[in-house]
Amino acid sequence: MKQVIFWGTRGSLPTALTSRDIRDKIASALVSANGRNFRNRAALDEFVDSLPFAVNGTFGGNSSCVEILTDEREHIICDMGSGARPLGQAKIARYGVPNPQTYHIFISHLHWDHLMGFPFFAPMYIPGNRIIVHGCHERIEEAFRLQMRAPCFPVDYSQAGAKIEFDLMTPGKPHFICGLNVTPKLQLHAGDSYGYRFDSLDKSVVYSTDSEHKLDDIESFNGFVEFFAKADLVIFDAMYSLAEAASVKSDWGHSSNVVGVELCQAAAVKRLALFHHEPIHDDKQLSRLATETRRFEQITRGENLPLDVVSAYDGLTLDL
Structure with missing residues (x-):
């Protein structure tokens, strides 16, 4: 990776x-600028x-879609939120048509904000392309077909030009896909959600969104520490503040920046990316949250190695 x-x-x-x-x-x-002039x-x-x-800048507004680049010719994508549309356009611009490509798509869960970009994912309409949708929900194919059925969408799923396949994965079991060991993990969320750990020979990335962490569930906490262990990057659902996650929005299926830091510190993670931003938070609020999170990491670090905290935004590219 x-x-x-x-x-x-x-x-x-x-x-x-x-x-x-x-x-x-x-x-x-x-x-x-305070009235200053600029020479050029x-x-x-x-x-x-x-x-x-x-x-x-701006954190952007597209819903969940993350790409992992490897040395393989095939593409790895986590979730098909509305960010899948610019991703698909970028792939067409880079590789042209016809130039068959293979896309591996890992779906965390079947809620619409994580699927809605698929009907606008241009590579799905191009003959010769192969799309393999990986997930742990038995109704995953039904969900993909349903959102492209009249009267919800004008283009039916059957009109896809690409060959679309569905791979039902087993939680907790490593699967060798596109040169990586990929392990799904069940997470606490309405209808169930699954995080994914991607391991290559020398790098590890964890994609863990739409996951709630109960403060008093030590067994679950330890399970996620093991899942995150020594990852180079953890992409983490930090939608709420700790107070919101533990009170008014308890059981809503999301987590906080504070829990993300605590889990990653315990797991000796190198970098934490705050993700799945609350839609009502503007750029100022998200920037302030990122600053507060970095400060929290500093004062709770103890003898741990520093945890690099970033707040993800649309278009951000991180080297591993």
């Missing part, structure tokens, strides 16, 4: 910047780069 690319990082439903959001970013940038575009770009991420 070489890199991880985030194509969609929102939870529950896609979101978009509003005109007010854009105005606020422009106003903040102009205030920071390079000077302007340097100034923009110096601005906080909440001003010069």
Whole structure:
């Protein structure tokens, strides 16, 4: 494994910047500029780069879709949220048509925010492509077909040009796929959710979204510590604050930044990516959450090695 690319990082439903959001970013940038003049575009770009991420960028609005790049010619994708649309367009732009490709898609669960991008995934309409959907839900094929059935969608599933296959995986059992050992793990979420651990000879990535962690369930905590153990990267559902996850949104099936840090510290993980962002949180709130999470990691680290904490955004690429 070489890199991880985030194509969609929102939870529950896609979101978009509003005109007010854009105005606020422009106003903040102009205030920071404070009337200064820029000699050329390079000077302007340097100034923009110096601005906080909440001003010069955005976490984006697409729902869950993550790509794992390997040395293999086949493609590995986790979930088919709305981020699958730009991912598919990028693949077509890079490889052209016809140029048959194989896509391995790992589905965490069958809720719509994790499937809705599939009807807009351009490679599925191209003859010669092969799409293998991996998951642990017995109704996974039914769910894919259902969302493309009238009156819900104008293009029926039967019109796909690619060859689409479904692979029912066994939780807790390693499966050798595309040069990797892939192990699914059952997670606490309505209708069940599954995390995936991807192991190559020298790297490990864990994709664990839509998973709730009860503070008093020590057995489950230890099970996830084992699942995350010494991973190079854990992509973690940090949708809520700890207070929300433990009180008003208990049993909603999601976790928090604090629990993510505690699990990853106990598991000696190298990097934690906060993921599945709350759709009502704007860029300022998500940036503040990331800063608070890094501070929490520092003061609770003890004798552990530092845990690198990043907050995932649409378009982020991480080297492994």
